[in-house]
Amino acid sequence: MKQLFLAGILFMLTNIVCYAENDLGIKEPLKQGGYYVGNVSPGDKVTFQGETIKTDPDGYFVIGLDWQYKKVANIRVDHKSGGFTMYHLDVEPHDYEVEEITGLPPKYVAPPKDVQDRIAKDAADVRAARETDSNLENFREQMIWPVKGRISGRFGSHRVLNGEPRSPHTGLDIAPGQGALIVAPLGGKVTLVSDQYLTGNTMIIDHGHGLSSVYAHMEKTMVKQGDMVKQGDPIGTVGMSGRATGPHLHWGMNWFKVRLNAGVAIGIE
Numbered sequence: 457m458k459q460l461f462l463a464g465i466l467f468m469l470t471n472i473v474c475y476a477e478n479d480l481g482i483k484e485p486l487k488q489g490g491y492y493v494g495n496v497s498p499g500d501k502v503t504f505q506g507e508t509i510k511t512d513p514d515g516y517f518v519i520g521l522d523w524q525y526k527k528v529a530n531i532r533v534d535h536k537s538g539g540f541t542m543y544h545l546d547v548e549p550h551d552y553e554v555e556e557i558t559g560l561p562p563k564y565v566a567p568p569k570d571v572q573d574r575i576a577k578d579a580a581d582v583r584a585a586r587e588t589d590s591n592l593e594n595f596r597e598q599m600i601w602p603v604k605g606r607i608s609g610r611f612g613s614h615r616v617l618n619g620e621p622r623s624p625h626t627g628l629d630i631a632p633g634q635g636a637l638i639v640a641p642l643g644g645k646v647t648l649v650s651d652q653y654l655t656g657n658t659m660i661i662d663h664g665h666g667l668s669s670v671y672a673h674m675e676k677t678m679v680k681q682g683d684m685v686k687q688g689d690p691i692g693t694v695g696m697s698g699r700a701t702g703p704h705l706h707w708g709m710n711w712f713k714v715r716l717n718a719g720v721a722i723g724i725e
């Protein structure tokens with residue numbers, strides 16, 4: 457009898473969950489590579505993938521899904537007023553462009569040692585910038601394009617060489633032509649400006665709560681590390697510095713280490 461009673465309670469709780477899904481203000485289905493801003497009552501505690509997520513004083517928080525996120529996005533909200541709610545948000549799989557290349561002779565070109573060291577240092581600087589966990593609230597702004605132009609490369613596209621998948625393209629490439637003005641798609645703080653071996657003139661902007669954006673191959677940069685920028689402020693121009701075959705902006709988004717698809721945020725994926 458007691459077990460039946462417990463089963464009944466569980467059934468009721470499960471049903472409550474089904475009807476509570478839109479309370480967070482997150483639109484379903486979620487997309488792989490997307491980031492989502494949710495809202496709870498101030499003081500509620502939000503847990504995603506077993507980790508507590510920072511909420512701002514108004515109860516806003518942000519989560520990011522990696523490019524192959526397969527699970528349902530489970531979010532637990534512990535209410536300040538007592539009790540908790542579980543949210544099970546649907547995640548829609550995304551079809552990435554895959555180019556299969558077979559019959560290639562195995563050949564590895566390793567860059568010389570000094571170049572390897574340079575690339576490793578560049579990567580460490582980028583990682584450090586992406587660990588920034590500030591209280592900035594720019595993540596709540598509605599994203600705008602940093603520059604408009606032809607999309608010359610999509611996030612997540614990858615080659616499969618002799619059956620081995622290569623790492624996916626980590627940004628959205630926009631090719632409006634050399635010298636086109638790039639603006640900050642969200643406000644924030646410039647956490648990195650550096651001339652990198654592979655990505656040329658590179659900039660990272662922190663938008664708060666782990667959300668950051670990266671701009672690569674710029675012709676010139678117009679703000680300095682440590683500067684605060686508002687949404688729409690000019691930050692640089694499109695170029696082909698570093699390893700690039702033509703002028704374009706490589707634009708990436710991250711939620712801490714999780715690489716995001718900027719295309720999802722601007723509604724083109």
Ligand SMILES: [Zn+2]
Nearest residue numbers: 609627629706
């Ligand atoms: Zn790119």
